[in-house]
Amino acid sequence: MxxxxxxxxxxxxxxxxxxxxxxxLSPNTIIAQPGCDSTCGDVIIPFPFGMKDPKCYGDKWFEIECRNKSSYNESSHTPYLKYVNLEVTSIGFDYIYIMNPVFQWNCDGKTSKSGIDLKGSPFRYSQDSNTFIAYSCNKLASLQSDGSTIGGCVSICDQNGNKDNACRGISCCQTSLPLHLSEYNVTLSDFSNNSISRECNYAFIKEQHLSNDYPAEELSSFDYVYAILEWEIVNGMMSNILNQLNHSSDSYCYNSNITSSSPNKTSSGWQCQCNDNFYGNPYISGSCTQQLYLxxxxxxxxxxxxxxxxxxxxxxxxxxxxxxxxxxxxxxxxxxxxxxxFKRNGGLLLQERLSSEEVSIHKILFTLKDLERATDKFNVSRVLGKGGQGTVYKGMLVDGKIVAVKKFKVQGKIEEFINEFAVLSQINHRNVVKLIGCCLETNIPLLVYEFVPNGNLFEYLHVQNEDMLVTWDIRLRIATEIAGALFYLHSIASQPIYHRDIKSTNILLDEKYRAKVADFGTSRVISIEATHLTTVVQGTFGYLDPEYFHTSQFTDKSDVYSFGVVLAELITGRRPISMVICEEARNLASYFALSMEENQLFEIIDKRVVEESEKEQIIAVANLTYACLELNGRKRPTMKEVTLELERIQGQDRRFNAKQNHEEIKLARTEEYQHFDGYSMSNTLPIIHTETDSSEVMPILKSSS
CATH class of the missing domain: 1.10.10 (Arc Repressor Mutant, subunit A)
Incomplete structure (x- = not known):
């Protein structure tokens, strides 16, 4: 017994x-097609990847060439993606590790690398797993694709010549990648006369955590670094294989959009995986087998x-x-x-921050089961967008309410999650995205927001779509709504809130194209007595306040500058950073100011704006934009002044003359505002003569210091 x-x-x-x-216990698993090699050196080659015989791989893009680096050692064989000539170090069922080239300048014995081109292939650089990093001194490192700048970062010199392994802008900088990146090149340009031209500078796209594994001095000697590509079976490829897999009982295939750049996020291909408790190669029918204990x-x-x-x-x-x-x-x-x-995701800290609020944290907590049901287990087809902080999914709660669920990245994003939750829980404004709740019981923190259906302002302005009519009335209303939301954050909220990342991609548009300010991961709540916030410089290139960049002191006027860039986007239809022939036109903020000062305002205004609006309105908004982009932050208007000025422009009679308009502005500012650090709206706006032609508008008058 x-x-x-x-x-x-x-x-x-x-x-x-x-x-x-x-x-x-792992039994023998079918990895490759019958009669095909399944390894090259130490790397496993699963189907649809394969070597030699066309029957061994699903499409030409998946052909692996096994190159021999030594005739004496069999393990020295190295796999390469044949058609893109990239070395492979590991292959998964939805990713592939490659050796990505390092772009180098002024490095002894090193030659410049050519750009990478994956167009037409099923491979894309993973936005979540990779980052762009550059080691340089007083340089602007630009990431370019299709002739346009799609990202970049700036690094300044360390007086001692030390490299910054944490990469916070001292001799090193980094930024996230755009979605669906298939082709890129890297350029390096000076932004300071003190740059060291003979120093070795280098930049690359790498797997996100590489900088934690290697010192900066060692990276300079590398020709290649690890990077991760996502892949899918592009629509039209391997249709016969897909038909077989659709009838399989141990695996399933689903739509994906790895290679799609369509704003409608339509499916561009498909991926497969084994059913729960099964393992094997989901791209070979019958390969997935059940686990031993079942x-x-x-x-x-x-x-x-x-x-x-x-x-x-x-x-x-x-x-x-x-x-x-x-x-x-x-x-x-x-x-x-x-x-x-709950503890690791900041639940205790969150409770502490909200302890003084009337809102009970238990009333806004969702379970993982609730959100998995709402998002179809975070299906890739539900992805609304990806960013530096995480991925946003569309979901529907049990009561039928449509929501957006934000899944944060684990590494290094807990503070941003806590901060965004704490800030949004204190905000109640119709033009700020509404926080509904959160889920803290998962490995990755989750936030639940109201669903905003019409994408963001950047797509609305810069992505061509015949169904999206970018009228002047809508642009002016959106500008007024954004300004009102920032006025609320700066002056009406119980404590002042600095957003710190105002840009057109963070302005969402609801079903009636009303603006909703979003993404408060870097925002800060400050005391009423404080005049600025001293932090490590961070923000988005093209929107960053130059004064903040040089002093590391972020004020409410820094948000005003970023709003000025958005306002310039609205009236010009131009991107904040663009790669054009004329160098002075690459940065929208400086180009706009230069056009105003040289009496060339109407040469950069969007043609549709000129056709739909009165000249007086355009000039009034341009004057306000110029004031917001003033390099001296003390001379910029407050968001209260900006909001009231936009409301006045929006509701004014289009037949008023310029002289009356100027006098009304001056009178309104005298009665409603007190001067702040020597600034007033009236001494910053120009005197405009509407009788002249648009090309003869008088230059803007700068206020005295």
Whole structure:
């Protein structure tokens, strides 16, 4: 009897361990097509990747060339993606590790690398897993694609010549990648006369955590670094294989949009994976097999046969006791795991921040089960967008309410998650995206917002779409709504809030194209007495306040500058940073100011704006934009002044003359505002003569210091 009980205990403990941790014994798994090699050196080559014979790979893009680096060592064979000539170090069922080239300048014995081109292929650089990094001194490193600048960063010199392994802008800078990146090149340009032209400078796209593994001095000697490509089976490829897989019972395929750059986020291909508790190659029919503890009929049959033979009451009681113990242990494991995630995701800090608020944190918590049901288990087809902080999914709650669920990245984003939750929980404004709740019991923190259906302002202005009519009335209303939201954050909220990342991609548009300010991950709540916030410089290139960049002191006027760039986008239809022939036109803020000062305003205004609006309105908005872009922050208007000026422009009679307009502005500012640090709206706006032609508008008058 004791031996029987011991055997029962051993078998059930094995089942318990497997159930809790999902371990399995790996039988022989089918990786490649029959008759095809499945390895090159130490790298496993799973189908649809393959070598030599066309039957071994699904399409020419997946052909692997196994190159021999040494005739004496078999393990020296190295796989390459043949058609793009990139070395491969690891292949997964939705990703591939490659050796990505390092772009170098003024480095002894090093030659410049050519750009990477993956157009037409099923591969794209992973936005979530990679980052763009540059080591330089007083340089602007620009990431370019299709002749346009799509990203970049600036690094300044360290007086001691030290490299910054943390890469915070001292001799090193980094930025995130855009979505669906398939082709890029890198350029380096000076922005300071003190730059060291003979110093070795280098830049590259790399896997996100590489900088934590290697010192900066070692990276300079590398020709290649690790990077990650996402891949999919592009529509039209391997249709016969897809038909077979659709009838498989152990795997399934689903639509994906890895290579799609369409604003409608339509499916561009498909991916496959094994069913739950199955493992193997999902792209080969019949390869996915069930895990041992669910599959091996011999073990289970032996166990049930033995239990049938052993009919003693003691065995039955023992089984019941072990089952009860299993259930108890499992509940404790799940509870501890949730508590661990809650603490790690900042739940205690969040409770502390909200302890003085009337809102109960328990009323806004969602379970993981709720959000998985709402987003179809975070299906790729539900992705609304990806950014530096995480991925946003569209979901529908059980009550039918449509929401947006933001899944933050784990590494280094917990503080941003806590900050965004704490800031948004204090805001109640119709033009600020509404926070509904959060989920803290998961490995990755989740935030739940109201769903804003019409994308962001950047897409509305710069992505061509015949269904999206960018009229002057809508532009002016959007500008007024954004200004009103920032006025609320700066002056009306219980404590002043600096957004710190105002840009057109962070302005969402609802079903009636009303503006909603979003993305408060870098925002800060400050005391009423404080005049500025001293921080490490961060922001988006093209929108960053130059004064903040040089002083590291962020004020409410820094948000005003960023809003001025958005206002310039609205009236010119131009991107904040563009790669054009004329160098002075690359930065919208400086180009706009230069055009105003040289009496060339109407040469850069969007043609549709000129056709739909009165000249007086355009000039009034341009004057306000110029004031917001003033390099001296003390001379910029406050968001209250900006809001009232936009409301006046929006509601004014189009037949007023310029002289009356100027006098009304001066009178309104005298009565409603007190001067702030020597600034007033009236001494910054120009005197405009509307009788002259648009090309003869008088230059703007600068206020005295």
């Amino acid at each position: 004791i031996l029987q009980f011991t055997f029962h205990i051993i078998i059930l403990l094995i089942l318990l361990v497997y159930s809790l941790y999902g371990e399995s 599959q091996d009929n011999n073990i289970l049959s032996y166990w049930f046969k033995y239990v049938g033979v052993s009919s003693s009451i003691g065995s039955i009681m023992l089984l019941f006791g072990l089952w009860w113990s299993y259930k108890t242990i499992r509940k404790k494991v799940i509870k501890k795991r949730k508590e661990k995630f």
